[in-house]
Amino acid sequence: MPPETIESRADNLERRVTDLETLPDRIPAIESQIVQLRTEMRGEFSAVREEIRTGDRVLGERIDENGRHMRVLHEDVIGRLAIIQEGQSARRRRRKNG
Numbered sequence: 001m002p003p004e005t006i007e008s009r010a011d012n013l014e015r016r017v018t019d020l021e022t023l024p025d026r027i028p029a030i031e032s033q034i035v036q037l038r039t040e041m042r043g044e045f046s047a048v049r050e051e052i053r054t055g056d057r058v059l060g061e062r063i064d065e066n067g068r069h070m071r072v073l074h075e076d077v078i079g080r081l082a083i084i085q086e087g088q089s090a091r092r093r094r095r096k097n098g
Contacts, residue, residue: 004012
């Protein structure tokens with residue numbers, strides 16, 4: 001590959017400088033996009049946090065409801081066991097006396 005001529009190198013350098021000169025004009029647009037992105041992200045994160053809080057609240061309510069239901073079932077089982085035990089005691093007494 002033959003070495004570049006001075007003219008070719010100067011053209012490349014001028015093109016690069018021209019490209020670099022456009023950067024300051026593009027910075028405000030980029031800053032504006034970043035600010036808009038931050039605003040949108042802040043809003044979305046707030047919405048996600050609120051959904052999580054709502055989900056936590058609903059989950060807590062369901063856990064409380066399940067706890068109440070389990071207590072009722074437990075009391076029902078205890079009551080049934082007491083009835084069964086009474087029936088067994090009565091049979092034993094009849095066999096013993098009978």
